Amino acid sequence: PALVGRDLLIFVEVLLDRTTGDVFEAFAESVRRQPEVLECHMVAGGFDYLIxxxxxxxxxxxxxxxxxxxxxxxxxxxxxxxxxxxxxSTTVLPL
Incomplete structure (x- = not known):
């Protein structure tokens, strides 16, 4: 990351104003277009997405x-x- 000027790693909890299918899809489509976002997960709990x-x-x-x-x-x-x-930080899964 430092070699490409992306030194800062952040996690962001996102709470939506409504939890309806159209809002979920619009948010997800917007996230997919952002190069800064490495991962985005819809989660259960006190917020809707973890970025x-x-x-x-x-x-x-x-x-x-x-x-x-x-x-x-x-x-x-x-x-x-x-x-x-x-x-x-790994992507290796145990077999």
Whole structure:
């Protein structure tokens, strides 16, 4: 990530204003178009989606939050967690 200028890893909880099929689909389609977003998962619990994204730095994240994320369809509230240290990161599954 550092070699391509994406040093900051963030996780964002997203709460939608309505949980209807059309809002889910509009939000998902919007997320798919964002190159900063590495993963997006619909989850059960206190919020609707969990986003994993990489940006250059906190200024870049602030711009992404204000210009992109909160303007996505249905977004009512977000909570952001900036990663201080990656303890483990893998895509290998045990067989």
């Amino acid at each position: 994993k994204a990489r940006v250059a730095d906190m200024d870049a994240y602030r711009a992404f939050l204000g210009d992109v994320l909160v303007r996505m369809p249905g977004v009512r509230e977000t909570r952001t967690y900036a990663v201080l240290e990656e303890v483990k």
